[in-house]
Amino acid sequence: MTAIDSYSHNVSGEDEFGFAQAIKAGETIHVSGQLSHDEEGTFLHPGDFDAQLKQVYANFEKVLAHYGVTRNQVVSETQYIVDLPKYNMAMAAANLDYFGNHRPTSSTVGVASLFFPGQLVEISFVIDTRLPA
DSSP states (O other), X not given: OOOEEEEOOOOTTHHHHTOOSEEEETTEEEEEEEOSBOTTOOBOOTTOHHHHHHHHHHHHHHHHHHHTOOGGGEEEEEEEEETHHHHHHHHHHHXXXXXXXXXXXXXXXXXXXXXXXXXXXXXXXXXXXXXXX
16 A cells, blocks of 8 residues: 655645645655745735745745655646736746756646736646656
């Protein structure tokens, strides 16, 4: 039987909506959509795509640290972006900067809205711990 290890940021919404930030099942870690929030779960930077993206990656880094893995082990990401034509190039540049020479698979989805007013981006990830760190 495969062991399951879940991770939480311990912020509001996780219990109320019944989700974990990440679950490790075997050698694979599935990460919920990361968004721009602080340690208490307060949404940050409404309407500021670049600031939100920076916080998304900072929150994702907490997930990586919990499992002792690196961004080089990310095999897939799904980006959800409000007003995709406006932010597509900024997302591409940030993605190149964040992952460097590593190239996970990626799907970008333009959406009409996300959970919080002013939320412009959310990214989910899949990690394979068997890849080199």
